[in-house]
Amino acid sequence: MKYNLFLIPVLACTKLFAQTTYINKIDKEQKIRQKISVLKADNNIWQGKYTEYNLKSNSILNEGYYKNNQKDSTWKYYNNWQKLAETGGYKADKRIGVWSAFDNKGELELQFDYDNDSLLFYKPTIQEIFKKQYNLIEGNDTTLVELDRKPIFLDGSSTMGSAIAATLRYPEEARSQHIEGKVIVAFKVNLDGTVSSFRVSKSLGYGCDEEALKAIKNIKGKWLPAVYQDREVVVENELPISFTLSY
Template identity: 30%
Template sequence: MHTTKWESGMLDHRTKVGVWEYYGITRSKEQVVVQRYDHSSKQLLYYRPVARMEYNTEVAPGEWRYKVVDQPPMFIGGDAALAVYTTQLQYPQQAQDSNIQGQVTVGFVVDTLGQVSAHRVLRGIGAGCDQEALRVARTIPNEWIPARIGNRAVPTEYELTLSFRLAQP
């Protein structure tokens, strides 16, 4: 049994097998199960619903529209697992020298098989931050659960916001 603050499950030769639980922290600082995922059958068994959000969804080949989905696209392991990658952000020297701070939002498509593609900057701040945000987003592995409408998986655009903040002296 492998257990950390963010996950719990069985390993077989360093590979996750069977049912794993992934944890998050609520606003009231309570630890809760946010996902239960069977790594052997590659099936989502449970997820903690979040506020209903609209996602840019492919409703017909090549036709995209913002829609509320029944199940959002999710990274396996939740936000805590996703943070392993997003915390690898390196502040570009050009942005530091120019005292540029802010948020960059990167969008990418999560297809019906949980594969990602078509990374692009949706909102940028320049000075190398946009390129760094894209670099980090592209390091995130294809471990996504696709969005669903009814019982059908649908391609959606996932938006990931990365913050660039200079340390205060």
């Protein structure tokens, strides 16, 4: 009797596996290749293991699971150096539980509890440590203040860096003129964690401003809004984009 009971979950698992197959999709515009587990009866239903690769290097960008076309269970995202950038769980396409983000050295940078909407741990970047004042935006008024908590990108700096690198191109005009330097892009971090009102606050020219704006706009993900005097506020954040030639 015990032997028969043991076989039931094994047979059920084997049957479920037999109902799926793998397909590969290539997106040349996004420069990715997807290996997707789908139902044999309907290839439009993603069910099971999913892996996304860089089309050029064939390195893994992310991996996880789908259940009826929705992200489910544990997911892992990797940076350009194939180190773990962030990991956590999904249920019905929504993040659940505690998510962890890591810096480029592989050290823990951030932990956020999506069930309780609370920041558990955060190690600020060098840029955030040295930036003391931010533009506080209230209606039509802008005031320079020192924040109680600076705006935080919940996917971590490593994921942000990979998103920028995937889009950023060195403009041919700047390359031919041997132009190097830094563009600073400013944008609002809103109360709901979205970003808007992108602008160049420090220009380099020669096509670099446009490339920097495009790269910053390519960063997807939610921000934790800033806190000032014990309340969440809208502020203008800044990110630098460096252009350096290799000789």
